Amino acid sequence: MTEIETGGVRRIAVLGEMLELGDEAVEAHREVGRMAAEYGVDLVVAVGGEMAQQLALAAGAAGVPDVAMVADNATAAAFVDSVLQPGDIVLTKASRGGMLWQVAQALTGQPVTGISGH
Numbered sequence: 001m002t003e004i005e006t007g008g009v010r011r012i013a014v015l016g017e018m019l020e021l022g023d024e025a026v027e028a029h030r031e032v033g034r035m036a037a038e039y040g041v042d043l044v045v046a047v048g049g050e051m052a053q054q055l056a057l058a059a060g061a062a063g064v065p066d067v068a069m070v071a072d073n074a075t076a077a078a079f080v081d082s083v084l085q086p087g088d089i090v091l092t093k094a095s096r097g098g099m100l101w102q103v104a105q106a107l108t109g110q111p112v113t114g115i116s117g118h
Helices: 023-040 052-063 073-083 099-109
Strands: 011-016 043-047 066-070 090-091
Touching: 011 052, 011 073, 023 043, 023 052, 043 052, 043 073, 052 066, 066 073, 066 099, 073 099, 090 099
Parallel strands: 011 043, 011 090, 043 066
Antiparallel strands: none
């Protein structure tokens, strides 16, 4: 996101869980939350369970102005669609197993595909 010139528009990051991190999972998710604040993200939408919650809590504590926690991709897409304003920049990122491409597909009007649909 540092390379994107936003010109005053909002930066929205839809961030899912990073799978298979083992013992470092909690701290890694917290670090992503802190990085969102460092990069000036205006809204973090954390998608998933316990690790996404760690990410969301760290993002809020580090200064991200708005943080939302949702359980799944469909809810994330519906939520982001409901708050999206013209000019907003949306980043989706998770490990492949998080399938956050589904959020991007939904927001751009494409058919939503599952893991076997790529």
